Amino acid sequence: MAQPPAATNYEIAQVCLLAGKIMLENGGETYRVEDTMTHVAEAFGIPNSHCFVTPTGIIFSIDGPEQTTRLIRISSRSTDLRKVTVVNAISRRISRGELSPTDAYQELEALSADTRRYPAWLQALAAAMASGCFLIMFQGTWSDFFPAFLAGGAGTISLTFFHRLVPIKFFAEFLASLIIGIIAYVTVTTGLGHNLDKIIIGSVMPLVPGLLITNAVRDLMAGHFVSGVSKGAEAFLTAFAIGAGIAFVLTLYPGKGF
Known part of the structure; x- marks a missing residue:
């Protein structure tokens, strides 16, 4: 043979x-x-x-x-x-x-x-549920669960949409966090929510680059300094984009919920 x-x-x-x-x-x-x-x-x-x-x-x-x-x-x-x-x-x-x-x-x-992924509606639902649960974990009240649920789901949908529209990750994350901040502010001003800080913190958690930060630390510990530093820089830019979007909203509408 x-x-x-x-x-x-x-x-x-x-x-x-x-x-x-x-x-x-x-x-x-x-x-x-x-x-x-x-x-x-x-x-x-x-x-x-x-x-x-x-x-x-x-x-x-x-x-x-x-x-x-x-x-x-x-x-x-x-x-x-x-x-x-x-x-x-x-x-x-x-x-x-x-x-x-x-x-x-x-x-x-x-x-x-293989391009199979979870559908966008399921990703948004999971992010919304996670946002509400993060709110409770950060000692928020149950009355703020729905505002965090709403803002977190809208933020994930916005991130997906803007990333397809503008293929620059920084701007997509900035705009998504901006929408989260606006929704959180509107829910507080209309009386639907109460603690603006807790709602925002819980809602932005699905956008936080947790895996990227973890990989950066693990690569640095393994001696891969080029990859570790570059991934850390990417995580920093993502965190900066998220913070800038929220800061922009709070600059326009200060003194609400804090």
Whole structure:
């Protein structure tokens, strides 16, 4: 029985790069991406591989007679930890020898092309419920639960809409927090809400870059200073955009609810 042809370094590099790209685009930490790529290469018989990962690009190189060096650009990043989990599962199957480079690449391509996400209405509902629960956690009153519910859901819908309209994350987050501040102010002035500060704090929590901050700290602790600092800067800009939107509302309408 004829044996299948051995995989080339180029094919193995393609698998490693695609796995790293999917993880990095969907919220994976830098050190986890590098470990996964290295383990996949070792499972395919490449012990001498090197990878350098930043939030905006991946460089992967294989030493040897057929030296291969590839660079891939990361142009967009979001949060979809399901895809990170699936890539980890594929990596473990590769380590057990269950997948060839061709089969692994096909599965990774299908995963990368998978655009299934929770519908916008469900994301808004989850954010609204989380906002109300954060309000209670921050010692707010139940009478302010609905205003926080309303503002949090509207903020998530606005973030999605403005990000599609203006593909600049900073402005989308600024406008979303601006709408949250306006809704919170209106509910307080109309008597529907009472504590403006608690309503705002609870409503902006779904916008806070918690995963980004966590990944920045974990990358710094793992020694990936370039990625850690850049992710920290991105988290700072997001926090600044959220704060600027709320501050703009409070500047126009001071002295309400505090």
